[in-house]
Amino acid sequence: MRAVASTISTAVAVFAVLLLRHFAVAHSWIECLDPNYSRVYTEAYKYAFGGPGGAGLCAGYSYNYPGRGSAAAAAITEGNAEDALLLVKILKDTFPQPATPLCKPNTAASRYTGQGYGKRLSVTPGTPVFFSYMPNGHVAKDESARGTLYGVYWTAQAGSQLSFTTDLTDDKLLDGARHNFDDGNCGQTLNTAGAPSGRAGDAFPCVGSFTIPAGTAPGVYSLVWGWKHWDEATGGLIVNAHGTFGGAYYGSCFDVEVS
DSSP states (O other): OHHHHHHHHHHHHHHHHHHHHHTTSOOOOOOEEESOHHHHTTTHHHHHHOGGGGTTOSSBOOTTOOOOOHHHHTTOOTTSHHHHHTOEEEETTTTTSTTOBSSOSOOHHHHOOSSGGGOOEEEOTTOEEEEEEOOTTTTTTSOTTTTOEEEEEEOSSTTOOOOBGGGOOGGGBTTSOOEESOOSSOOOSBOTTSSBOSSSOTTOOEEEEEEOOTTOOSEEEEEEEEEEESBTTTTBOEEETTEEEOOEEEEEEEEEEEO
């Protein structure tokens, strides 16, 4: 038990460093996909801060997911290895332009290796799948993500893929709805004033879910998780008591093998 407590304590400390480096720059992507909620949420410190030790813990990952090693966790900034491989960031004014790619360039053969962080999610229709993404200060700190929306999109056809931002239409939403980035639970331990935020705390991610509909034919389906970090009501940036934030779309692309 002492070893587990020490691991969690170390993970929280690393997360605090990550947060300080990450606070002014909005990032978010899918960290873990799994039908087991406990693995996605309760054991998040293992895959988020465990480096190679967390490889393969989750049932599946997004394209090119490199894992968060200890060195990487201490240097999450624009332009680092995770960003180069994984981050999909599209500025608000670029998002509606035709032929704006949704996913990082890669080939179908290079997306998944079947090992470690290269595992592709495999599920049966009707099974709920949970996924995690980090709040990165935008829920409990600057509060700019509260009320902003993400969706999970697909073509509903095996072997096909949504390619451009203009493909993310409401009829492509897997469950027919978009969801609040703030899941009502996630957020750093302390707010900007250094007071308890009342949220889950530093070691815990935000969690969402989706379910491949019953009756879906076997095959490999490509999905997109996409979050708009701006004020969609006005089309402008997010302005609140903490400052001005947002102005970009963030997304993750991943495959699901349906059996």
